[in-house]
Amino acid sequence: MGDRAATFACMSRSPVLTFTDKGIYCPAGDFYIDPWHPVARALITHGHADHARAGMGRYLATHAALPVVRHRLGEINAQGIGFGEALQIGDARVSFHPAGHVPGSAQIRVAVAGEIWVASGDYKVVDDGLSEAFEVVRCHHFITESTFGLPVFRWADQRDVAAEINGWWAGCVAAGKTAFLGAYALGKAQRLMSLLDPDIGPILTHAAVENTNAVLRAQGYNLPDTLLANAELNPKDHPGALVLAPPSAFDSAWSRKFGAQETAFASGWMALRGVRRRRSGDRGFVISDHADWAGLLSAIRETGAENIYVTHGYTDIFTRYLNEVGWNAQVVPTQFEGESLDAGDAA
Numbered sequence: 001m002g003d004r005a006a007t008f009a010c011m012s013r014s015p016v017l018t019f020t021d022k023g024i025y026c027p028a029g030d031f032y033i034d035p036w037h038p039v040a041r042a043l044i045t046h047g048h049a050d051h052a053r054a055g056m057g058r059y060l061a062t063h064a065a066l067p068v069v070r071h072r073l074g075e076i077n078a079q080g081i082g083f084g085e086a087l088q089i090g091d092a093r094v095s096f097h098p099a100g101h102v103p104g105s106a107q108i109r110v111a112v113a114g115e116i117w118v119a120s121g122d123y124k125v126v127d128d129g130l131s132e133a134f135e136v137v138r139c140h141h142f143i144t145e146s147t148f149g150l151p152v153f154r155w156a157d158q159r160d161v162a163a164e165i166n167g168w169w170a171g172c173v174a175a176g177k178t179a180f181l182g183a184y185a186l187g188k189a190q191r192l193m194s195l196l197d198p199d200i201g202p203i204l205t206h207a208a209v210e211n212t213n214a215v216l217r218a219q220g221y222n223l224p225d226t227l228l229a230n231a232e233l234n235p236k237d238h239p240g241a242l243v244l245a246p247p248s249a250f251d252s253a254w255s256r257k258f259g260a261q262e263t264a265f266a267s268g269w270m271a272l273r274g275v276r277r278r279r280s281g282d283r284g285f286v287i288s289d290h291a292d293w294a295g296l297l298s299a300i301r302e303t304g305a306e307n308i309y310v311t312h313g314y315t316d317i318f319t320r321y322l323n324e325v326g327w328n329a330q331v332v333p334t335q336f337e338g339e340s341l342d343a344g345d346a347a
Contacts, residue, residue: 016092016112016141017119019309019332024119024143028112029092031060033119036335043094045121046105047072047186050337060087062096064132064219065104068186071215083132099123100134101289102187103221109137117141118303122338124288125295128158130191130221134299142305147290147338148268149310149318155268155292161285162195168264168283169200173240178261182247182281185212187289189244192266193224201240204229206254209244235259250281268292268339290339300327312336 023035038055047068059078096106268288322329
C-alpha cells in the first residue's frame with residue numbers, strides 16, 4: 001500500500017476534506033458533510049439525528065432523504081439531488097451514491113483536481129429490499145464508520161432472521177400475549193415491517209414509527225399496512241398484534257395498556273451475549289442497518305482507496321487491523337453515534 005508516513009504527509013498539504021470541530025469540511029467547495037455544529041452549507045448523508053442536525057444555513061440531501069429530514073427539522077432551506085447526479089460547488093464536484101443504510105441514505109463523493117474522496121456516512125452492503133442498494137464508489141480516500149468493526153459481528157441471512165421473528169410472534173399469539181418489537185423509527189422499523197408475516201396478526205406502530213411511515217409511503221416506498229397505536233386504539237380490538245416501537249417507549253404507561261406481552265430487540269448489538277443479558281427484553285434478534293465486519297472490509301477493499309479514515313464505532317481496533325493488513329488508516333474523532341438500542345431515530 002506504500003509508505004504510510006509519506007502518504008499522510010502528502011495528504012496534509014492540500015486535502016480535499018478536512019476534519020474540524022464542526023464536522024467534515026471541504027475548503028474547495030466551502031461546505032461541510034453531516035456537521036454537528038451550525039454551518040452555512042451542509043451536505044447530509046441521511047436523516048438520522050446524528051447526521052442531520054438543526055441550525056444549518058442550507059442543506060443538500062438526496063431527493064429520497066430530504067422528506068424525512070424536513071419532517072424532523074421543520075422549515076429549512078434545502079435542496080434535493082438525485083443519486084448519481086453531479087453538482088459543481090465552488091472548485092469541488094460532488095455526487096451522492098446509495099449507502100444502503102436506510103431509505104434515501106447516501107455516500108457523498110467529492111472530487112477536486114482529480115483527487116476523489118468518499119464520505120460514506122453509515123452504510124450496509126447487503127441489499128435489504130427496501131433501501132437503495134449500496135453502490136461501490138471508487139476513490140483515493142474513503143471515510144468509513146466502524147460501528148460493528150469487530151470480527152464477532154457477522155450478520156445472518158435476513159430471511160433466517162425473519163423466520164425467527166415471525167416464529168417468536170406466532171408463539172406470543174399462541175400464549176395470548178402482545179409482541180413488542182423494539183426498533184428505531186427510521187429505517188430499522190420499516191425494514192422489520194417488510195419481514196413480518198401479516199397472516200399472523202395486525203402490525204401496530206408507535207407514533208414515532210407511524211409518522212415516519214407516512215413520509216416514506218408518500219414517497220412511494222412499499223410498506224405493509226399498519227395501524228397507529230395511539231390513545232384511541234383499544235388493544236382488545238386487535239388480538240394477536242405485534243407492536244413496533246422505539247425501545248425508549250417500552251415499560252411506559254402507553255405500552256402497559258396492552259396487558260400481557262413479550263418484548264424483543266432487533267439490533268446488531270444482540271450478537272453480544274453480554275448486551276442481551278443486560279437488556280430486559282425476552283428475546284433479541286441480530287439484524288442491523290450497518291455493515292458487519294466482512295461488509296466493512298469488502299466495502300473498503302472495493303473502493304480501491306489507499307487512505308482510510310475511521311469515524312465512529314470500534315475505531316481503534318478497526319484502524320489497527322487496517323494498518324496491519326496494509327492500508328493507510330487513521331482514527332477521526334466525530335460526533336456520530338452509530339446504532340443505539342435506546343434512541344428513537346438517532347441510530
